Amino acid sequence: DPTSVTTLQARFYLLQLYLRSREVDAAIRELRALGELGREWHLHEVIWIHDRLSLQESFYEANFEHVVTGLRELYRRSQKHGLRFGDRYAKVCASQLQRELGVEIDPPILPSEKIATLPWSMVLWQARAVREAAEEGRHADARTDLARLARSGFRDVPRDGVYLATLAELSLAVCALDAKEHASTLFDLLRPYAQHHAMDEFFFSLGSIAYYLGILALLLDERSTALAQLEAALEMNQRLRHRPQIMRSRLALAACLLREPKQPAQRRAIELLRGVHSEARALGLIVSAPS
DSSP: OHHHHHHHHHHHHHHHHHHHHTOHHHHHHHHHHHHHHHHHTTOHHHHHHHHHHHHHHHHHTTOHHHHHHHHHHHHHHHHHTTOTTHHHHHHHHHHHHHHHHSSOOSSOSSOHHHHTTSOTTSHHHHHHHHHHHHHTTOHHHHHHHHHHHTGGGGTTSOOSTTHHHHHHHHHHHHHHHTOHHHHHHHHHHHGGGTTSEEEOTTOOEEEEHHHHHHHHHHHTTOHHHHHHHHHHHHHHHHHHTOHHHHHHHHHHHHHHHTTOOSHHHHHHHHHHHHHHHHHHHHHTOOOOOOO
């Protein structure tokens, strides 16, 4: 039915618009409408997309026990119904979960033999792999791959729908490696997008771009710039209702304030650190930011 297809496409495009602008309440309403259409018309892939995006909202709420359970179920259904991107989504989400929890998910959600079939040629995936290697201490590998991606000043990074997510992943890698030689270039590329947030290929939000600008400025010891960007990042991540990124913004902001000699800055840094520590312990999280 062409009318039904058009209705479904319109709903999905509107949902994408709300997700990209992170109009949270509007996105949730549109997501519910999409799920109702999927169930009414018995469309397995549409139902799966609805449940996947709903699960990502649980991720932003830091309800990780629910996310792990839900991700296993989503992967099972993707295999049962032959849905596209099931393997890719399992790998991406498992990687994000591991980053938050600080431990590998056991048993793995995605079988190891399927990892080799994933689209490693995608620049975002290469950037993500560099970040993972850097954070896991495989610094030699990370530096080699980062140098390859940094040729021509990162100008070869495709300006596609995941451009900001790719630069965000590279920024995390640069900070983990203390690679100051690449920080200014990434800062200049990201600066025009300070009011935006990064989204990956599955519309998963990596939080405010201002956060990545802030940690790059912190790496370069540009404290006033870092402070302004991290204050903006905290405000935006609060609007996004992205609890892991709220905590990272507070932690990075505290690291910035601790470099200030004045007592008010030191006191605020201590307050921020106590709050992050308390919340992270309650949620069972491993939260890190540049020191």
